[in-house]
Amino acid sequence: MISRRTFVFALALAVSAFTDLAGAQATNPPYLAAFPTVDRVKQAMKVADQRETAIRQIGALWQLEQIIRQLSGPREFRGFLPDEARIIGEYQVASYYIAQAIDKAYPGKYQQGVTVSDNTPYRYARTDDRFGVEGIETFKTFLTPAIQNQFAQTVGGDMARAEARRKSDQEAIASIGTNGQPKSKLAEEQAGMRRCVESGRSETQCMMEGLGKSAMGMVDGAMPGLANLMKGEPIRGLRVSGAYGSKGGFRMSFFPDNVSIGCDEVVSEFHEYTVNTEGAAVTITIPIQPKPVVFSMRSDGRLVGPGIVNMSGQVQVGVQYGTRTYSDGRTEPISRPVYETQTRRCNTTLAATGETGDGTLSGGIASVTALVFGGIDKNEKLSVPIGLRMAGEWGSPSAIDLEFRSEGVTVGCGEVTKLVPYTVQPGANGVAINVQLPAPFTLTMGSNGRLMGNGTVRVDGRKAVGTDGSGAITYVPRSASCQVGALSPASASR
Helix, strand or coil, X not given: CCCHHHHXXXXXXXXXXXXXXXXXXXXXXXXXXXXXXXXXXXXXXXXXXXXXXXXXXXXHHHHHHHHHHHHXXXXXXXXXXXXXXXXXXXXXXXXXXXXXXXHHHCCCCECCECCHHHCCCCCCCCCCCCCCCXXXXXXXXXXXXXXXXXXXXXXXXXXXXXXXXXXXXXHHHHHCCCCCCCCCHHHHHXXXXXXXXXXXCXXXXXXXXXXXXXXXXXXHHHCCCHHHXXXXXXXXXXXXXXXXXXXXXXXXXXXCCCEEEEECCEEEEEECXXXXXXXXXXXXXXXXXXXXXXXEECCCCCEEEEEEEEEEEEEXXXXXXXXXXXXXXXXXXXXEEEEEEEEEEEEEEXXXXXXXXXXXXXXXXXXXXXXXXXXXXXXXXXXXCCEEEEEEEEECCCCXXXXXXXCCEEEXXXXXXXXXXXXXXXXCCEEEEEECCCCCEEEEECCCCCEECCCEEEEEEEEEEEECCCCCEEEEEEEEEEECCEEEECCCCC
């Protein structure tokens, strides 16, 4: 005879199975019924340490979102179905609140991040073999083998298409500028792309920069004068690189164009900044509200501000939910954060915590491409040092030309170019820039903006001559020697 307890348990299982089946039938696409609720994700990712729990929860929610995006195919870019948008939104909102809570409970630097939530060890590219498998085991913990196989198949298709595009792009780059001197504006831009990859820079970034210039030309053709207004003045001279944070929750990330600043719950915003030197002393001025703040750079790499400062900005105070209705009658749930302007107090003695990117549009696009499809560049990339850097172009018709970026400087001598590291050192005699060719040389920045040097330098570079069987660009070595003299700032815009 079946006991009452056994009957109730069996009934509960039946109800659970019916509910799961009903959920599967109710979702569009049906496989979304297999995706876990936020509460289940949070519970499954718990470990003894609260900070590690939060990092795992954020990582799992992010991976689940990426799986839905991948399986949605073209809808990732054209617009999700209502159930896809709803679940992605739930994961994003939950991830935001988890990050806010853990950063408030444990303010300040943790491991490699300015805050706890800055640590994202599980944000693997979708093409990475570790995605969904290593560490938090997202597929095994939450999803079915069928969904894992479907994900692998769609990623494989994307990788094949990305590889075909890579071969096509590299063949195009290798063929640029081989038919005599460039004459048209487009040909000049294409020759610039070829020169860029020959220097050793990222092939993806070189292509994106070339496309960006062409797009700006089309804008100017349609609306004369608008492109000039959008370009702005070129960024040139001393800049700063690196991410900095304090135990009080103040955080900054420097780029060539600007700096991102946040304080406790205040959302990070971008501001311009200026760098000044007086002897070996370096000061950085940032016009935040309600009062600009000035930092001094110490010899140990820390930035020291005026102590405790007030910072005003946007603080999220909630989430507003609603419904979007399309012209064909379709609806989908949407959510958006609700902000208020508030002021927080933060400590402005900052320790450097890591490098940042170059902050350019092309750099950002290249990073997104690598995140989704995996890196396609074969070039060895230079890391971005923390601290003082340079931006801009300098040159002379009778000497070398230099193009400074956060990661390195491209040294040009005639047709030969080479991307190499450099250091910036302020001192009693001015700012010294040490260019690290095999035979290094030093330039001094004058008050008139010119760079002064002397002697002769040899640049050992390469020339693009074609592509191999896989479509990768092939090179042959070439060298040239040039004088180092007085170099004037170039007038080209960024």
